[in-house]
Amino acid sequence: MRATPRGPDGVAYVRLAVPNLAQTIEFLDFHVGLALEEHDDTHAYLRVGLEHHSVELVAAPELEQFRYDAVGYHVANATDLADLRERVTAAGHEVHPLQDRMKSLCQDGFAVTDPNGTTVELVLDMVEYAETPWPDLRPETLVHPFVVTDRYEETLHFYLDVLGFRASDYVEDFTAFLRCEDRYHHSLAVRRADRYALEHLCFIMGSMDGVMRRRARAQYKQVAILGDVVNHSASTSIAFYLYDPKHGPRYELCDGHRVLTPEEHETHRPRRLKRDPRNIDVWRAAADDRTWAH
C-alpha cells in the first residue's frame, strides 16, 4: 500500500455551454467524430466509446463563445471516492451534490469547485454502453483538458495535494502535466497565464491515419488549424488542433499519447523541461522556431 493518496482514475467528460447547440453538435460530429446520443433543445450528450458521454453540451444562446462549466473524473471504487470526499472536506472545500442529470448516470459521486471556479465532478460507476458507436473516424477517448490560469499555484495544490493527481512533467515553472490512476501521461494540464480558460480538449484518435483524415476535413471546411502537426515531447503524441470558439476550446486530435507502466506510475520523477518550442514540438528546427503555432 503506497503512502500517497490515490487520485481519480481518469477523465470522463466535460460540460460546455455553447451559443448554438445544433451547430456545435454538427461541428463535433463532422470534425471531432463525436456521436450524438440523448438530446433535446437544452442539452446534448455526445460520446466516442462505451462511456455514456465525453462531452455534454448545454444550450446558452446568450453566449457568443463557449463556456467551460464542468469536468468529470471517474473514481475507481467506493473506497477511493470516500477518501477523496474526506480529503476535499479536510482541505476546507465544500462538497456539493452532482448535477441532477449526472445523479441518475452513476452510482455515487460529488462535486467540488476548483480554485478557478470550475465544477469538478467525481463519479463512481458511470453508466456505459455495451458497444461503441458505429465507426466513423471516431476518437478512442477523451484524454485531457488543458487549462490556463492566473491561479497556477493554487490550482496545482488543489489537484496534486487534495485530489491526488501526480505530476508527470513540468515545463519550467510554467506548465504542469498531471496524471490520474489510469496512467495516461496527463489527464489535466495547467499553464500559468494572466486569465483562466479551458485552452484545449484532447482526444486520442488511435491512429495517425485518423489524425490526418480529420486534419483534411478541417482544411476542407476551412476550420482554423491552430497548431498544425506537432510531436509533443511530454506525452510523445503527434497531434493537430482545430479551433472555432463558438464550438468549444481548441480540439486536439492525437495519436500515441504516452501511458506510464504500473511501475513507472509508482517511481516516475517528473522532468522539468526547458521552455522551448522544441519541447512542444520536437520537430521544430531551433529554439526560436515558433512556426508550429500559426
Ligand SMILES: [Fe+2]
Ligand atoms: Fe494537449
